Amino acid sequence: MPTNFSERSQFTADPEAVWAVLVDPAFLAARAERSGALAHEESTTVEGGTTVVTTSRTVGTERLPQAASRFLGASAVVEQVERWAPAGADGSRRAQLTLTIRSAPVELVATVTLTPDAVGCTHDLTGSLTVKVPLLGGSVEKAALPGLLDLIRSEVELAREWSSR
Numbered sequence: 001m002p003t004n005f006s007e008r009s010q011f012t013a014d015p016e017a018v019w020a021v022l023v024d025p026a027f028l029a030a031r032a033e034r035s036g037a038l039a040h041e042e043s044t045t046v047e048g049g050t051t052v053v054t055t056s057r058t059v060g061t062e063r064l065p066q067a068a069s070r071f072l073g074a075s076a077v078v079e080q081v082e083r084w085a086p087a088g089a090d091g092s093r094r095a096q097l098t099l100t101i102r103s104a105p106v107e108l109v110a111t112v113t114l115t116p117d118a119v120g121c122t123h124d125l126t127g128s129l130t131v132k133v134p135l136l137g138g139s140v141e142k143a144a145l146p147g148l149l150d151l152i153r154s155e156v157e158l159a160r161e162w163s164s165r
Contacts, residue, residue, distance in 0.1 A: 002128035003145055009123040009156045013163040015114035018121055019093045021162045023053050023084065031155050032057050038075060051084040077102040082112065091116050105132035123156060
């Protein structure tokens, strides 16, 4: 059974400015480097009006729960795909995000929204984390989620820095 989560953040920039940062290859590289990635690749393409951001990061597993790091080894490749729809009439942006770990039964599926507000915009991330390991999946999800949310918060903070430039 998946573990659900929701994170809300505030930006002083409008949705278009924040979105421009989130799809910028230079930002994506900085995001990977700040997260401590051992290696990374990123690309941004447009497919019929949808902006597709694809990243791959090799990360050390030493900060993961012990059960997960034993299963994955010393490092893991995290692949992330974000499919950003065109801007809405009000300037809002919406993406479907999928994050997987290569060679592991782990999947994070989420919706990202950038909604204009009086200050700039609200960034909402709502989704679920699933670890398909019999008997241990739920406990690994619950143990991994706080670290994952810390990483998300760190990435949002970096996006705030970039959007205020």
